[in-house]
Every structure is written in C-alpha cells, then in structure tokens.
Amino acid sequence: MSQEKEFDNAFKERIGNMDFEFKDAYWTEMSALLDNKKKKRGLLFWWISSGSVAAILLLVGLVYFTRNESQKQWAGFVNDSPSTEQNMQENENFSSSKQTLDANKN
Amino acid sequence: MQITSELLESCEANDRRGQKRLYELFFKMHMGVCFSYMANEEDARSMLNVAFLKVCTHIETVKNNPQVFYSWSRKILVNSILDEFRKNKRVRENEHRKEFDHEMEFESSSHDNDGMASLLEDDLKALIAALPENMRQAFMLFAVEGYSHKEICALMGITERTSKWLVYEARQALKKGVEKLNNWNNKMVI
Numbered sequence: 001m002s003q004e005k006e007f008d009n010a011f012k013e014r015i016g017n018m019d020f021e022f023k024d025a026y027w028t029e030m031s032a033l034l035d036n037k038k039k040k041r042g043l044l045f046w047w048i049s050s051g052s053v054a055a056i057l058l059l060v061g062l063v064y065f066t067r068n069e070s071q072k073q074w075a076g077f078v079n080d081s082p083s084t085e086q087n088m089q090e091n092e093n094f095s096s097s098k099q100t101l102d103a104n105k106n
Numbered sequence: 107m108q109i110t111s112e113l114l115e116s117c118e119a120n121d122r123r124g125q126k127r128l129y130e131l132f133f134k135m136h137m138g139v140c141f142s143y144m145a146n147e148e149d150a151r152s153m154l155n156v157a158f159l160k161v162c163t164h165i166e167t168v169k170n171n172p173q174v175f176y177s178w179s180r181k182i183l184v185n186s187i188l189d190e191f192r193k194n195k196r197v198r199e200n201e202h203r204k205e206f207d208h209e210m211e212f213e214s215s216s217h218d219n220d221g222m223a224s225l226l227e228d229d230l231k232a233l234i235a236a237l238p239e240n241m242r243q244a245f246m247l248f249a250v251e252g253y254s255h256k257e258i259c260a261l262m263g264i265t266e267r268t269s270k271w272l273v274y275e276a277r278q279a280l281k282k283g284v285e286k287l288n289n290w291n292n293k294m295v296i
Binding site for chain 2: 004007008009010012013014015016017018019022026027029030031033034037
C-alpha cells in the first residue's frame with residue numbers, strides 16, 4: 001500500500017513540474033473571451049432594465065384601467081333606475097315611429 | 107513573478123496588463139494538472155480559459171488573501187473540469203468492469219518507483235493521454251487532488267467500488283508504461 005502511495009506521490013510531483021510553453025497568442029484568445037463576457041454582461045443589463053421598465057408600464061396601465069372600469073361600474077350603479085326608464089321610453093318612441101314608417105310604406 | 111494583492115486588485119479593476127500577468131501565472135501553475143485531466147493541450151487550454159473567466163469574475167473573494175490564490179483557483183479549475191465531464195458523460199459504469207478484487211491479489215508489486223522520476227516528459231504526457239478518460243479522471247482526483255474514494259464516487263457519479271477499480275487500473279497502466287518506456291529509452295542510449 002505504501003508503495004502505491006509512493007508511486008502516486010512521484011506522479012503528483014511530475015505533474016506539478018510539467019512544463020508548457022506560454023505563447024502570447026494564448027493571451028489574445030483569453031482576452032477575447034474576457035471582452036465577450038463583458039459584452040454579454042452589458043446585454044444582460046440592457047435586458048433586465050428594459051424588462052423592468054416594461055413591467056412597470058404594464059402595472060401602471062393595469063391599475064389605471066381597472067380603476068376607470070370600477071368608476072364606470074360605480075356610476076352605472078348609481079344611475080341605474082332612471083337610465084332604464086329612459087331607455088324604455090326611448091324604445092317605445094322608437095317602435096311607435098317605426099310603426100308609422102311601416103304604415104306609410106303600405 | 108508572484109501573486110500579490112496589488113496584482114489581484116488590478117485584475118478586479120479590469121486592468122488588461124494585470125490580467126495578462128495573472129493569466130500567465132495561472133497557466134504555469136495549472137497547465138500540467140489541466141493537461142493530465144484533458145489529455146491534450148488544446149482541450150486543456152480551453153478548459154483553463156473557462157476556469158480563468160470564473161477566476162476573474164470572483165477575484166474579489168481572494169484579493170486580500172493572495173496566498174490562497176493557488177488552492178482557490180485550483181479548486182475552480184477542477185470543478186470546471188468535473189462539470190465538463192458531467193456534461194459529456196459517457197458510459198462509465200460497467201465499461202471495462204472486471205472483478206478487480208481477485209486481480210489485485212495476483213498483481214506483483216515489484217515495480218520500482220524511481221522510474222517515474224527518470225521518465226522523459228513527453229513520454230509521461232503520452233502515457234497520461236493514453237489512459238481511458240474515466241481512469242485518468244479518477245486517478246487524478248485520487249493521487250493528485252487527494253480525494254477519498256467516497257468523495258470521488260460522489261464527484262463522478264460512480265460507485266465506490268468502480269472508483270477503486272479505476273484508480274487501481276490507472277496506476278497499473280502507468281506503472282507498466284513507465285517501465286516499458288524507461289527500458290526502451292535505456293536501450294536506445296546504449
């Protein structure tokens with residue numbers, strides 16, 4: 001077992017001392033990746049900000065319209081009885097005038 | 107060149123010259139390990155780049171502790187490598203499975219360990235590259251990173267038994283390869 005451990009340690013040491021030549025072209029590649037990441041971040045920021053603006057507009061619009069709607073309903077409730085009477089009268093007037101029109105045709 | 111707080115701060119401030127210096131140091135520090143996981147230089151470099159991006163994004167966590175940069179960035183690298191392996195998970199379980207418990211008893215342990223030190227670097231790289239992916243990975247995690255078999259089975263999604271077998275097989279393959287290559291090189295010299 002200890003011989004295995006020795007082998008593993010010898011391996012580990014060789015790995016740690018492995019030599020790879022560094023080239024400037026490697027950095028060119030890496031810096032392009034870093035630039036890309038920044039751009040992506042910018043894009044993400046843009047998406048989030050425009051998204052939140054849209055959400056706020058939607059919310060304001062929703063609140064505004066529902067309030068208008070409820071005001072209308074309230075108004076309709078208050079004027080309910082007179083308006084129906086008026087409507088009935090108008091309907092009667094309309095049907096009587098229609099009848100006269102029909103008679104004229106005949 | 108050494109890792110200093112100033113260097114890490116300049117990287118945090120997105121100073122390109124600082125980042126280049128850090129990248130070069132990072133490359134020298136970890137390329138050997140990264141190559142040993144990935145088996146070829148191209149893959150190793152692109153993996154190194156993935157890890158360096160993460161290093162740059164989280165640099166503020168170590169900027170006041172430059173002495174931990176090595177182990178911290180190594181952890182980031184190994185985790186990135188493991189993520190990559192998990193993404194391209196191939197059939198690992200039962201792949202080359204043998205009843206290794208019996209084999210271990212018959213295996214001679216006469217290989218000497220000095221061979222590893224005298225092996226040529228290119229030969230070592232070729233030996234590592236020749237190992238099957240899962241063996242290489244398990245052996246690296248065990249022998250170089252110092253993980254236990256229990257930890258390796260969680261990291262690689264394999265059983266403890268498979269982990270033991272992979273490490274054992276990788277070690278045997280390396281030992282045999284070292285012996286063979288050293289013999290061959292000695293003959294060439296004579």
